[in-house]
Amino acid sequence: MDRVRAALVAAADSRGGSAQQPGGGGGGWPEWPTSPSEPDPSVPTPQPGHGSSHADHVRPRQSSPTSLHRAHTDPVPAAPAPFAAPSSSPPRSPTSAVQTLAILIPLIVVLTTLLVLTFLLTLILLRRKRGIELSDEGGPTNLEREDDVEGEGGLDGVESRWLQTVDEQTKMGYVRAKIWQMQYPPNSQPTEITLSQFLSIQEKGVSAWSFEPDYESNPAIVVEQRTEITFLADGYGMAPEEGGGCCVQSNLPVPKLNDVYYFESKMYEKPEATNVSIGLTTKPYPSFRLPGVSRYSVGYHSADGFKSHSFPFTATPYGPPLLEGDTLGVGYRPRTGTVFFTRNGKKLDEAFVGFNRHNVFPTVGADGPCSVHVNLGQAGFVFIEANVKKWGLAPMMGTLAPPPAYGSERGSILLESAANPASSSSASSAA
Numbered sequence: 001m002d003r004v005r006a007a008l009v010a011a012a013d014s015r016g017g018s019a020q021q022p023g024g025g026g027g028g029w030p031e032w033p034t035s036p037s038e039p040d041p042s043v044p045t046p047q048p049g050h051g052s053s054h055a056d057h058v059r060p061r062q063s064s065p066t067s068l069h070r071a072h073t074d075p076v077p078a079a080p081a082p083f084a085a086p087s088s089s090p091p092r093s094p095t096s097a098v099q100t101l102a103i104l105i106p107l108i109v110v111l112t113t114l115l116v117l118t119f120l121l122t123l124i125l126l127r128r129k130r131g132i133e134l135s136d137e138g139g140p141t142n143l144e145r146e147d148d149v150e151g152e153g154g155l156d157g158v159e160s161r162w163l164q165t166v167d168e169q170t171k172m173g174y175v176r177a178k179i180w181q182m183q184y185p186p187n188s189q190p191t192e193i194t195l196s197q198f199l200s201i202q203e204k205g206v207s208a209w210s211f212e213p214d215y216e217s218n219p220a221i222v223v224e225q226r227t228e229i230t231f232l233a234d235g236y237g238m239a240p241e242e243g244g245g246c247c248v249q250s251n252l253p254v255p256k257l258n259d260v261y262y263f264e265s266k267m268y269e270k271p272e273a274t275n276v277s278i279g280l281t282t283k284p285y286p287s288f289r290l291p292g293v294s295r296y297s298v299g300y301h302s303a304d305g306f307k308s309h310s311f312p313f314t315a316t317p318y319g320p321p322l323l324e325g326d327t328l329g330v331g332y333r334p335r336t337g338t339v340f341f342t343r344n345g346k347k348l349d350e351a352f353v354g355f356n357r358h359n360v361f362p363t364v365g366a367d368g369p370c371s372v373h374v375n376l377g378q379a380g381f382v383f384i385e386a387n388v389k390k391w392g393l394a395p396m397m398g399t400l401a402p403p404p405a406y407g408s409e410r411g412s413i414l415l416e417s418a419a420n421p422a423s424s425s426s427a428s429s430a431a
Helices: 002-014 065-073 094-130 154-163 168-183 195-208 384-389 413-419 421-430
Strands: 221-224 228-231 246-249 261-269 276-281 297-301 306-309 311-317 327-333 338-343 346-353 361-366 370-375
Touching (some): 221 246, 246 276, 261 276, 297 361, 306 346
Antiparallel strands (some): 221 228, 228 370, 246 361, 261 370, 297 306, 327 338
């Protein structure tokens, strides 16, 4: 390479070393760069051939003074940047991102649905395992499985321990009711509303309901005006060994069409020593037991304000006692089996849930003399919300036309003759 540059310099000198620089300036041409690290890009690289030397193929380039000056004054071009190493992950295109989302979104939806279903199933299983809560804590008692009683040994253990604490007469009455219900379990007789009963409800409205005691087996109960119940003293069944009380059920069950049904019972006459129990029972139900102390029943007791269900040992504090003149209301939601009570128009907490396995009947019982008037919807309730939302068992009036009005003299021959006794006597004498 040095020899090539020397040859080019010699060729330039042979043309005349005294040539002036462009622009009229004196002096010689600038010296050719001799650094081996800065080759002239305008000089072609010689190609070696066979039988000739490297210098024979080099032809001096006829460069003008202007080009030589430009080559000397122009800055040397910078070396090109080294080639960047390719990235390990190529850039993702928008199409691939959309495809990824199309796969991830269904997976997320499926996983979320599975988690929600698992959570709901877990709640249902836990709720079923809880069974009936027999405690003084707040909240309604769950009656979905009535045989599950909390306590050591379950139902049998709690029952045996309770029997050890009561007297012999109470034990005899409990055993008698237990044997009776084994012979006559729920739904052993038809309890659904028949077509004729349904038509009667349409015609009469709430007047289709009435309390009908069995006077042969329980003569201590007298019912007047369909819903005015009187319990006589020393009636059969009121003694502890006979059952501990008397009760009477309605002839028709509580309907299931509406969300809520409601009725009220007023303590019209109630001695302080008499315990009145009001609630819901299945049919058949022993008439010598109070509602809430035998299977498949719930009740509110006036003596202490306790609530109970299915067994006498399930009684727990709930509300205030009832005195003469007080009004106790019973509300029922058929879809959830929820039972709540009201006292003198004020709603108490919900007492029971899950009481909807069988048809239920309004029931009133007492262990002594008293008089209770029941309002099934034939009059206004003390509980205002029940009036506004019409929670009665049926409308007050049905489709049946009222009887004709009496006292009108128009169109009655008998009344016309009686109005004129003289004319009637003359007519009889003429005859």
